[in-house]
Amino acid sequence: MSALLDVQNLSVSFRQDGKDSLAVKGVSFAVNRGETVALVGESGSGKSVSALSTVSLLPDSATVKGSITYDGQQMVGADKARLQKVRGNDISFIFQEPMTSLNPLHTLERQLRESIELHQGLRGDAVRDRIIELLHKVGIRDPETRLGAYPHQLSGGQRQRVMIAMALANGPDLLIADEPTTALDVTIQAQILELLAELKEAEGMSLLFITHDLGIVRRFADRVCVMKDGEIVETGPTAEIFDAPQHPYTQMLLGAEPSGQPGPVPQDAPQLVETDALRVWFPIKRGFFGRTAGYVKAVNEASISVRAGETLGIVGESGSGKTTLALAIMRLISSQGGIGFDGQDIQGWKSKQLRPLRRDMQIVFQDPYGSLSPRMTIEQVIAEGLGVHGLEPGRDRHEMVADIMQEVGLDPDTMHRYPHEFSGGQRQRIAIARAMILNPRLLVLDEPTSALDMTVQVQIVDLLRDLQQRHKLAYLFISHDLKVVRALSHKVIVMKQGDIVEAGPAAQIFDAPQTDYTRALMAAAFDLEADESVIGA
Template sequence: MTHSDKPVLSIENLTVRLPDGADRRNAVSNVTLTVNPGEIVCVVGESGSGKSVSSHAVMGLLPKELQVATGRILVNGENVVEKSPKELRAMRGTEMAMIFQEPMTALNPVIKVGEQIDEVLRIHTKLSAKERYDRVIDIMTAVNLPDPVSMASAYPHQLSGGQRQRIMIASALVLNPKVLIADEPTTALDVTTQAQILKLIYEIQKSRGMGVLFITHDFGVVAEIAHRVVVMRRGEVVETGTADEVLNRPQHEYTKMLMAAVPGTVPPYRPSKAANKIGFETVKLEKTYGGQSVFKKDRVVHALKGVDLRVRKGETLGIVGESGSGKSTFARCVVRLIDPTAGAVLIGTEDIARMSQRQLKPNRKRIQIVFQDPYRSLNPRVSVGQSIIEGPMNFGVSETAALAKARDLMALVGLSPDALDRLPHQFSGGQRQRICIARALAMEPEILIADESVSALDVSIQKQVLELLDRVREEFNLAVLFITHDLRVAAQVCDRIAVMHRGEVVELGETAAMFANPTHEYTRALFDAAPGKNHRFGQVAAV
């Protein structure tokens, strides 16, 4: 074996201990995997499977309470477990680099993005300021950022999510590392941006011969880019193989379960709701930001342009589109978390768009929203029971009656009624999202809005939450507005789909018809960008 054939990353029998009192002894146990030059290895598994712990151990970024108990981690033949903090700092960027999931928390908000890439060069090289600047512009060009010279002097908040992620990739690649670790780098991105980022990682990895360890819970991404796949469960590797073997002929029961949970792109039969009563409708709904201020003329952004949509009782209307298409603005206008600039939001004969806050209060309970992030949706200092009963009690329900209802709702969403006294941090992400659904249902709403409510969840948990949403829609005859950037999810739960682009609805129709024959070019571009769109996950597993 020549030197270049050796793995650039080799994890051998890695065990990382958890602190006393944790739900298991080790975060990871006897994990062994390799990444060769020019290879992309995807690590998949649910939350708590040890994916991120393994990757942070490679970078020497484990928190103090987690320590490597046994095993070696070789990066280009050097054991990082034995390195001092100073030696690890020297290796980061030059030998190994990492792209994190959330660029907004990984980038410094008060430093220009060009300076943040430059900092890597300043610490690790002896290049002059001019040479560093040229290298920054070169790497920003390489990651396909528009107008790198002017963008280098922008701050993170001035860039889109996809552009921020490209800055993160540029910072990681500027020193030509041999190993790149990507920890869920596309989870928060819409399908078209996600497709661009995946293509970018693939092309750069190919041209530079890097080894990439790619952590994800999105099997569409795995189908798109993986050479090999490692499946982890509760800290252990349960299956390893080529992408073809693991995706098409899974051996382990756990892998088969994961595959079967991946939503398909063929919409199931859903009876028409066209005869049902209207739950709510929007008429020429508009939202404009900016305009004339006292000192200067601000840039005007038309976030919504005359949106007419109607959702019937017992129906789920999906809204899909890229970031910035107006999906979430529309949802927030319907709930009146923000005020529309023009147009109407009709529930029955009442227009809640024009109501004052005082008039709005009695109508608040009629329309509820479940947000994307279950970790930020619940007050961490208040028991989940208190969170559920707070709304009904604000509307005059007695505490005894509200608690009895909360117990029923906990059972309805598949959680123990005895867990009402627990705090949010004592639940997993999927359980928290169920609690958020129970809290919304406690208000006995007519309308439920789910804003990217399953995008942060593992496929198996996602499947359970989607089934729950579908069940409560039917049971309570709710009009559901379901906002998502995941077309597979939309295919499974939506009766109709509205495609939004730059504040307008460009296509609207029955889900099955739209998936079979999208007519608008933008819709076709969205469907084409969906990762793993041609892969039929779970077909083998379900047999």
């Protein structure tokens, strides 16, 4: 096989505050025709910077040295006309978050039309026919009815399929996929990966796949390049890398998978949270007078119970009602049915009655950067709740912040820094510290590990288990990462379209799922043979 893309001794530095920061250091790799090569490593290792360098998509502050040849032609220092011909035509990109890559103000037809008209010169009905053909190819059902839709009207999986259609529009020879499935449910992730594999085969493309998920790499890549701190520390055929990794960093990545089980719940642990036929229906308003024409049934007749020191894992695809159920339990949205907390029925309580209870119920969100104010120091972020709920008698605020930072594995000397000065894993520890400083009894964890590297995920899982044992915390753990759910949960409920379709002890749900839907989730997460008809349902 001849090399379609050949990168030799690539170095990339960025100019910041008068200093040069080296992001990529002497990297060399090649992608042959018809081959899938994976660049793997943790955040900040230089994967994306290396990929963006191929067609000079880096900002003006970047300095690129070395050689990048595409189909025998040098790309480093190439003129604008040459780069424009290659970008989107010969080399296409699929990015991690389609909502930031698609224009929210343009319909799908307009966004696809722009690329096709620019590169292929088609006009009128020929463009529309090509768009429908592409949407069919990537698995969008009834594409004719979707042409006028905007990105926000599609699910995450559908948006990613549209991104793939845009990337394929001009028949590229090389597709660069940068973390294309990180934000997706396990079943949607499986569909997107299968789709990429099928399209690669059908179109005869090469694929450069950037990810931190080694499970994906094992299934789809021909060769692997492992990156750390801007350098490739190991490279070779996929089977060889997985069966006999040579570099300690590769060995660490392969071993970084959430494992083990949560500590036992004491037999005399009291019931802390319970719901009885809880229902959350959102009215659909129509007409000039806003009459209710129907309901979005987000949660239907949900009955759950959680004891002190126990974790209830809540799993299901996006839109299944997981987060809505948790928000209803915390009385942050309206609902019908019984909600019990610590033996009291809190469903009818007013805001004033609920205020003392807020301290006992805290939440940690998926994106630690988005949930932390960039204008506040870490001390201010963590202590914010103390201003609302009051300090413990005889305790100093600074001292309380220092204590909780130490407990979650942060250096108290860094409390005067701002969120952007911390890594993703450290920011998630800050979010956990903000919740824990109030000494809660129930912690809602809404996808707290999905945006993190595998090694950091393991650390956060260990931290959460440790905090639970020490403080007898009850967790509602919402996630689409079933490996993390298995490592943390005592009990699991499986939700689909607002209904709890299966519930039971974690071991029973994972080892002997009873419903087709649960089996499909497990198959997608644990690399078993899945029933495609169930997954796509």
